[in-house]
Amino acid sequence: MQNIVERLLNGDRRALARMVTLIENDTPLARKWLAELHQHAGHAHIVGVTGAPGAGKSTLVTRLVRELRNRGRKVGVVAVDPTSPFSGGALLGDRIRMMELAGDPNVFIRSMASRGSLGGLASSTRDVVRAMDAAGYDPIIIETVGTGQAEVEVMRTAQTVLVVVAPGMGDDVQAIKAGIMEIADIFVVSKMDKPGANQTVAELAMLLSLDPNRRKASWRIPILKTSAIKEQGIPELADAIQRHREYLIESGMLEQRAQRQVRSELQTLIVQAVQNALRSAVDEEEWNRLVEDITKRERDPYSVARELEARIGLK
Amino acid sequence: MQNIVERLLNGDRRALARMVTLIENDTPLARKWLAELHQHAGHAHIVGVTGAPGAGKSTLVTRLVRELRNRGRKVGVVAVDPTSPFSGGALLGDRIRMMELAGDPNVFIRSMASRGSLGGLASSTRDVVRAMDAAGYDPIIIETVGTGQAEVEVMRTAQTVLVVVAPGMGDDVQAIKAGIMEIADIFVVSKMDKPGANQTVAELAMLLSLDPNRRKASWRIPILKTSAIKEQGIPELADAIQRHREYLIESGMLEQRAQRQVRSELQTLIVQAVQNALRSAVDEEEWNRLVEDITKRERDPYSVARELEARIGLK
Numbered sequence: 001m002q003n004i005v006e007r008l009l010n011g012d013r014r015a016l017a018r019m020v021t022l023i024e025n026d027t028p029l030a031r032k033w034l035a036e037l038h039q040h041a042g043h044a045h046i047v048g049v050t051g052a053p054g055a056g057k058s059t060l061v062t063r064l065v066r067e068l069r070n071r072g073r074k075v076g077v078v079a080v081d082p083t084s085p086f087s088g089g090a091l092l093g094d095r096i097r098m099m100e101l102a103g104d105p106n107v108f109i110r111s112m113a114s115r116g117s118l119g120g121l122a123s124s125t126r127d128v129v130r131a132m133d134a135a136g137y138d139p140i141i142i143e144t145v146g147t148g149q150a151e152v153e154v155m156r157t158a159q160t161v162l163v164v165v166a167p168g169m170g171d172d173v174q175a176i177k178a179g180i181m182e183i184a185d186i187f188v189v190s191k192m193d194k195p196g197a198n199q200t201v202a203e204l205a206m207l208l209s210l211d212p213n214r215r216k217a218s219w220r221i222p223i224l225k226t227s228a229i230k231e232q233g234i235p236e237l238a239d240a241i242q243r244h245r246e247y248l249i250e251s252g253m254l255e256q257r258a259q260r261q262v263r264s265e266l267q268t269l270i271v272q273a274v275q276n277a278l279r280s281a282v283d284e285e286e287w288n289r290l291v292e293d294i295t296k297r298e299r300d301p302y303s304v305a306r307e308l309e310a311r312i313g314l315k
Numbered sequence: 316m317q318n319i320v321e322r323l324l325n326g327d328r329r330a331l332a333r334m335v336t337l338i339e340n341d342t343p344l345a346r347k348w349l350a351e352l353h354q355h356a357g358h359a360h361i362v363g364v365t366g367a368p369g370a371g372k373s374t375l376v377t378r379l380v381r382e383l384r385n386r387g388r389k390v391g392v393v394a395v396d397p398t399s400p401f402s403g404g405a406l407l408g409d410r411i412r413m414m415e416l417a418g419d420p421n422v423f424i425r426s427m428a429s430r431g432s433l434g435g436l437a438s439s440t441r442d443v444v445r446a447m448d449a450a451g452y453d454p455i456i457i458e459t460v461g462t463g464q465a466e467v468e469v470m471r472t473a474q475t476v477l478v479v480v481a482p483g484m485g486d487d488v489q490a491i492k493a494g495i496m497e498i499a500d501i502f503v504v505s506k507m508d509k510p511g512a513n514q515t516v517a518e519l520a521m522l523l524s525l526d527p528n529r530r531k532a533s534w535r536i537p538i539l540k541t542s543a544i545k546e547q548g549i550p551e552l553a554d555a556i557q558r559h560r561e562y563l564i565e566s567g568m569l570e571q572r573a574q575r576q577v578r579s580e581l582q583t584l585i586v587q588a589v590q591n592a593l594r595s596a597v598d599e600e601e602w603n604r605l606v607e608d609i610t611k612r613e614r615d616p617y618s619v620a621r622e623l624e625a626r627i628g629l630k
Contacts, residue, residue, distance in 0.1 A: 305584035
């Protein structure tokens with residue numbers, strides 16, 4: 001059994017697929033093996049692709065993967081859907097477009113969906129990326145379905161984030177203001193053959209010029225136009241992704257981001273351990289009784305919390 | 316010193332103000348006293364008011380407070396700004412509009428800003444509401460500046476959530492789809508004297524009709540028009556808020572929401588205790604060393620997390 005790690009490191013796709021399933025099911029075995037895989041990871045460029053539904057992300061990713069294959073890269077894709085409890089379910093239509101890549105032994109595609117908590121999805125995405133990274137995939141593309149808070153969480157694993165906007169989706173440019181803006185490294189205006197593409201580019205440029213933090217930053221966010229149908233702009237996009245990678249390395253940002261991510265991962269792992277400890281220490285019946293005592297004002301939340309902290313051993 | 320609790324319960328505004336400051340500074344004393352105050356709270360109707368900047372929330376709240384005062388209520392207002400590290404700083408303009416209420420001994424207004432983590436702001440808002448509640452303020456209005464994730468977190472403390480939309484802010488109606496929609500109990504179209512108010516009402520009605528969860532729910536979300544300038548629609552709004560309160564009680568939802576909130580509060584308190592324990596157990600220098608060991612692949616995050624869990628006593 002142990003040799004799943006060795007097999008994965010030797011490029012066995014079935015071992016990687018098995019590992020991903022173990023991660024999704026959050027088995028203790030998965031953690032044990034991930035701990036071993038960690039030392040072999042850290043080489044891949046992790047690229048996030050996000051944007052509103054309908055922006056054309058899946059088609060773009062398909063074209064981008066093909067371009068990267070032409071450049072001799074071995075590419076991993078993690079398609080994440082925080083809104084669906086079923087892997088691949090809601091996304092079937094989109095995923096079918098990616099099917100053309102499925103026969104290629106140097107492309108590994110996996111869909112992930114939200115089985116449990118949202119935080120859990122970000123964690124398992126990070127672990128799946130770690131496994132693909134150890135297996136030698138580089139770059140690894142993380143694609144999300146939408147632009148909500150869950151997607152932003154998932155995107156924190158990426159080193160380079162592409163935000164995809166389709167022309168004429170004016171609402172999108174507005175929605176970008178919310179949370180996606182801060183994490184964007186490259187803007188992609190997809191469907192450049194459609195009317196309004198230049199206007200969308202202008203709106204994005206305006207948005208960027210208004211952001212004081214952006215003006216100070218040393219990376220100037222490029223706004224690229226692509227057409228998946230006419231296969232235009234894809235090599236330029238691959239080049240921009242590569243340039244951002246080089247910028248991250250030279251500026252020391254790659255190191256900084258990695259350290260920030262490790263900090264956040266440690267926190268997440270510890271909080272998950274606390275939640276597990278609480279689940280073991282307090283059964284559902286007792287939880288209900290404690291909650292009722294508090295809502296009936298017979299006890300207060302602060303002393304109950306202290307009691308539970310003592311119960312799980314917290315100093 | 317102990318008698319801050321007694322003084323607060325007797326309606327001493329200075330004791331309440333002191334308590335709020337202690338909560339904001341997150342002192343251990345604050346928790347001790349909040350534990351005592353808990354049994355005296357639970358009477359207030361907690362009303363959240365959210366919406367994009369410029370939607371007219373502060374003016375609306377000012378009018379609403381006046382209406383509630385005419386109805387003989389003693390009103391608390393907590394104005395929360397997750398984007399500002401300074402209480403009241405960024406909001407000064409808005410807050411000035413509320414100044415007209417400042418002389419009234421039966422109105423207590425407090426601004427809160429994000430000093431530390433966002434989670435911390437939601438916690439301290441909940442604690443400030445608890446203190447105001449114990450001091451006899453009812454209703455207590457929580458107003459936020461925007462509609463981001465942090466605002467949604469803060470709004471979870473509210474029992475009745477008003478989402479305010481100004482006419483002609485079409486983007487707003489789009490933005491509402493994101494996260495605010497799920498927590499709205501009443502829509503308010505402010506500035507009804509402006510052109511486009513009826514269209515905004517129609518757009519909101521459409522949005523609601525498209526949501527399958529809403530159609531099944533027993534509370535039909537009202538869409539109310541108000542004009543703060545012409546002082547129209549405010550009594551109707553106060554009535555709707557009251558009706559929602561009655562609905563919550565009769566349907567058992569008030570109890571359910573209270574229980575859900577207590578669960579989440581217990582979790583938050585325990586996670587905060589874990590973070591404090593980690594801060595005591597691991598100094599900044601060691602954190603940096605651990606993080607570096609992991610990013611250099613000399614150690615893995617899973618075993619480091621387990622070591623830290625053992626260090627803070629976690630079973």
